[in-house]
Amino acid sequence: MYAIKRGFFRLMRRIEDKFSSCCTYFQLFIFAIRSVSFNSFSSKNALFDAAMEPVFWTVDKVAKYLGPMFVVMVTCLTTSVVLIYYFYVLPYYIGDEVGFVVFFLVIYGHWLLVNIIFNYYKGVRTLPGSPPLFTSEVGAVTICKRCIAPKPPRTHHCSVCNKCVLKMDHHCPWLNNCVGHFNHRYFLQFCVFMLMGTLFVSISVWPLFKEEFFDIEKTYANFLRYLAPIKGVANAVKAENNKNPEHSIINNMVKEKESTFHKVIIYEFFLTFSVTIALGILTCWHVYLISRGETSIERYINNEERKRLKKVGVVYKNPYSFGFVENFRIFLGLTNKRTFWRHILFPSSHVPIEDGIVWSIHQDNLRTNNGFKHV
Ligand SMILES: [Zn+2]
Numbered sequence: 001m002y003a004i005k006r007g008f009f010r011l012m013r014r015i016e017d018k019f020s021s022c023c024t025y026f027q028l029f030i031f032a033i034r035s036v037s038f039n040s041f042s043s044k045n046a047l048f049d050a051a052m053e054p055v056f057w058t059v060d061k062v063a064k065y066l067g068p069m070f071v072v073m074v075t076c077l078t079t080s081v082v083l084i085y086y087f088y089v090l091p092y093y094i095g096d097e098v099g100f101v102v103f104f105l106v107i108y109g110h111w112l113l114v115n116i117i118f119n120y121y122k123g124v125r126t127l128p129g130s131p132p133l134f135t136s137e138v139g140a141v142t143i144c145k146r147c148i149a150p151k152p153p154r155t156h157h158c159s160v161c162n163k164c165v166l167k168m169d170h171h172c173p174w175l176n177n178c179v180g181h182f183n184h185r186y187f188l189q190f191c192v193f194m195l196m197g198t199l200f201v202s203i204s205v206w207p208l209f210k211e212e213f214f215d216i217e218k219t220y221a222n223f224l225r226y227l228a229p230i231k232g233v234a235n236a237v238k239a240e241n242n243k244n245p246e247h248s249i250i251n252n253m254v255k256e257k258e259s260t261f262h263k264v265i266i267y268e269f270f271l272t273f274s275v276t277i278a279l280g281i282l283t284c285w286h287v288y289l290i291s292r293g294e295t296s297i298e299r300y301i302n303n304e305e306r307k308r309l310k311k312v313g314v315v316y317k318n319p320y321s322f323g324f325v326e327n328f329r330i331f332l333g334l335t336n337k338r339t340f341w342r343h344i345l346f347p348s349s350h351v352p353i354e355d356g357i358v359w360s361i362h363q364d365n366l367r368t369n370n371g372f373k374h375v
């Protein structure tokens with residue numbers, strides 16, 4: 001009985017050994033298959049990117065071709081708003097208001113206009129900066145897969161411009177240019193001055209707009225004017241013209257002028273007010289990012305890093321952030337010799353403090369993040 005029992009256990013152990021060795025062989029087989037078929041592009045993200053490639057390609061091409069049209073559009077719309085202000089809004093204040101108000105409108109308006117034109121021109125014409133080709137100069141941390149060239153920290157490849165851009169923020173179709181290291185300040189200053197400009201115009205147009213838009217009699221008169229040819233009222237108008245032609249012509253001219261005034265005031269207000277809302281949101285977002293020492297692309301990357309470190313109880317800290325005030329000082333390029341008064345409130349072509357290749361790093365923040373990596 002004992003011998004049978006021992007034999008049974010021996011048999012079971014042998015089966016178990018065989019099974020475990022089979023498992024090992026199976027695991028080795030799977031490992032061999034995986035190792036020969038592995039490549040870094042087989043992740044979910046890479047598959048998603050590959051599937052979305054036609055969409056990205058179309059968006060890039062559309063952005064590239066729409067860019068020049070957008071620049072023309074911004075220029076034309078801004079010019080129209082300024083001309084309407086000169087010919088319709090300012091005369092209203094000159095006729096009705098005291099000298100001080102007119103003086104303020106003219107000085108403040110022109111200060112904004114000069115800054116808007118300067119920063120827009122510089123934003124469109126200034127290249128954001130590309131990394132040098134030689135590795136020794138770059139001290140590169142990665143290689144761009146598209147350019148097959150060294151990529152310094154904070155540099156990203158723009159698929160619209162098809163090149164690497166230093167401290168790339170985003171590709172802006174309104175500037176038809178990439179927003180990066182050397183024109184980021186112009187972009188933000190353009191946004192801020194344009195926002196102040198549209199707010200200024202919409203506030204000063206408001207009294208005229210209120211009169212034109214909410215005046216029932218005027219609206220009714222314009223309504224009748226459009227209905228005249230349709231309802232056969234045209235004949236009655238003609239008869240009236242024949243009775244007293246001179247008076248009617250003058251009357252029509254006044255009506256015509258009023259109608260143009262009515263249209264341009266409504267156009268001026270709606271355009272500037274809607275731009276104020278949209279640009280206000282965009283500008284606040286960029287001010288928030290800059291206050292944290294982040295670009296739009298880094299916001300996404302840092303969020304991913306934040307989630308990854310949160311899982312192990314580490315709070316991610318941006319190594320390029322030096323605090324609210326210091327981040328703005330660096331961003332605006334204010335050294336000891338440069339002042340906010342002269343170099344930001346008035347047009348200035350000063351270059352950023354850093355070269356866009358080698359970056360100052362907040363060592364405490366870096367240690368916090370790296371502390372996790374060595375655990
Ligand atoms: Zn590149």
Ligand SMILES: [Zn+2]
Pocket residue numbers: 158159160161162170171172177178179
């Ligand atoms: Zn670009």
